[in-house]
Amino acid sequence: MCVPAHDERDFEFAKKFNLPIVQVILPEGEEEKELTEAYTGDGVIINSGDWNGMKAFEAKEKVPHIMEEKGLGKKTVNYKLRDWVFSRQRYWGEPIPIVHCEHCGAVAVPEDQLPVLLPQVESYKPTDTGESPLAHIDEWVNTTCPKCGGPAKRETNTMPQWAGSSWYFLRYVDNHNDKELASQEMLKKWAPVDLYVGGIEHAVLHLLYARFYTKFLYDIGAVPFEEPFQRLFNQGMITKNGSKMSKSLGNVVSPDDLVQNYGCDSLRMYELFVGPPEMDCDWDDSGIDGVFRFLNRVWKLVYNNKDLNVTASKDMEYLRNKLVYDITNRLEALTMNTVVSGFMEYTNKIIDLGKKKAA
Ligand SMILES: [Zn+2]
Numbered sequence: 134m135c136v137p138a139h140d141e142r143d144f145e146f147a148k149k150f151n152l153p154i155v156q157v158i159l160p161e162g163e164e165e166k167e168l169t170e171a172y173t174g175d176g177v178i179i180n181s182g183d184w185n186g187m188k189a190f191e192a193k194e195k196v197p198h199i200m201e202e203k204g205l206g207k208k209t210v211n212y213k214l215r216d217w218v219f220s221r222q223r224y225w226g227e228p229i230p231i232v233h234c235e236h237c238g239a240v241a242v243p244e245d246q247l248p249v250l251l252p253q254v255e256s257y258k259p260t261d262t263g264e265s266p267l268a269h270i271d272e273w274v275n276t277t278c279p280k281c282g283g284p285a286k287r288e289t290n291t292m293p294q295w296a297g298s299s300w301y302f303l304r305y306v307d308n309h310n311d312k313e314l315a316s317q318e319m320l321k322k323w324a325p326v327d328l329y330v331g332g333i334e335h336a337v338l339h340l341l342y343a344r345f346y347t348k349f350l351y352d353i354g355a356v357p358f359e360e361p362f363q364r365l366f367n368q369g370m371i372t373k374n375g376s377k378m379s380k381s382l383g384n385v386v387s388p389d390d391l392v393q394n395y396g397c398d399s400l401r402m403y404e405l406f407v408g409p410p411e412m413d414c415d416w417d418d419s420g421i422d423g424v425f426r427f428l429n430r431v432w433k434l435v436y437n438n439k440d441l442n443v444t445a446s447k448d449m450e451y452l453r454n455k456l457v458y459d460i461t462n463r464l465e466a467l468t469m470n471t472v473v474s475g476f477m478e479y480t481n482k483i484i485d486l487g488k489k490k491a492a
Pocket residue numbers: 234235236237238278279280281282283285
């Protein structure tokens with residue numbers, strides 16, 4: 134960022150390479166003194182000519198516009214990843230492909246020996262010492278150093294769940310490929326992902342990590358695009374009596390009971406019908422009755438008219454085309470509840486048409 138006085142990483146970089154650290158923001162009411170760490174708070178502008186004395190937050194707004202006017206640059210937003218602890222003390226996780234050698238230190242496992250696979254174990258429970266369960270499997274831990282050939286030990290921490298969730302979708306497009314992550318051809322054909330549906334809780338961690346991985350893979354030429362997901366949809370949460378469903382609160386609705394009583398088609402359709410997908414909504418046990426009745430109505434209608442063509446009359450053909458048109462638009466907009474209601478209206482109208490004909 135080129136602001137060593139006001140960014141932790143720039144500060145460390147400048148210290149290491151003996152670069153000048155010019156402070157340009159001073160905490161209000163304080164005197165300028167040598168910085169021992171980056172100052173990232175607000176304050177007043179100093180050491181900046183005409184800008185001196187201006188509040189930092191005002192300058193942040195004005196500077197980009199002046200830069201743009203003078204053709205010196207343009208405003209942009211840079212994201213900064215939080216430091217990411219990348220080791221876990223548990224069995225389930227990708228082994229970190231590093232061995233520790235007394236002579237050579239930490240050595241990366243050579244590419245032709247990848248992937249490092251988890252050993253088969255009797256028990257993968259945590260150890261009493263807080264170490265990874267892998268630490269106790271001597272025949273797996275003890276290995277040879279790829280560099281000097283001497284005795285060495287495998288890293289026994291494993292990767293966090295984010296490690297795999299940051300790139301699995303890239304592998305899906307070419308999952309039998311044993312030469313590379315995925316071929317450029319298949320990546321171009323199927324990726325990037327058109328639509329990502331997920332909870333808002335993933336917005337700052339998982340999604341940033343996935344973008345970070347993708348940008349890195351793009352830089353080394355492994356994938357042909359910089360962004361992994363083209364469209365993001367955050368769905369709402371289904372609550373019960375206003376609270377998040379949880380075992381400890383005892384307010385979990387069991388799908389098994391509903392499937393038993395109504396069948397899984399009714400349950401699935403009710404989940405789609407329960408409300409706009411981006412909104413939180415409260416689960417109402419009796420709501421599924423309406424969907425159950427609707428499906429029964431459809432079943433009867435079809436069963437009683439097995440030989441009838443859906444375009445048997447102009448009226449029916451019109452209704453069907455209107456249904457296709459409406460549903461297509463609603464699917465594109467992801468308003469699944471209105472897709473279901475569209476089918477409900479259509480079914481009612483078809484039934485009415487039949488009644489009119491009979492009369
Ligand atoms: Zn070694």
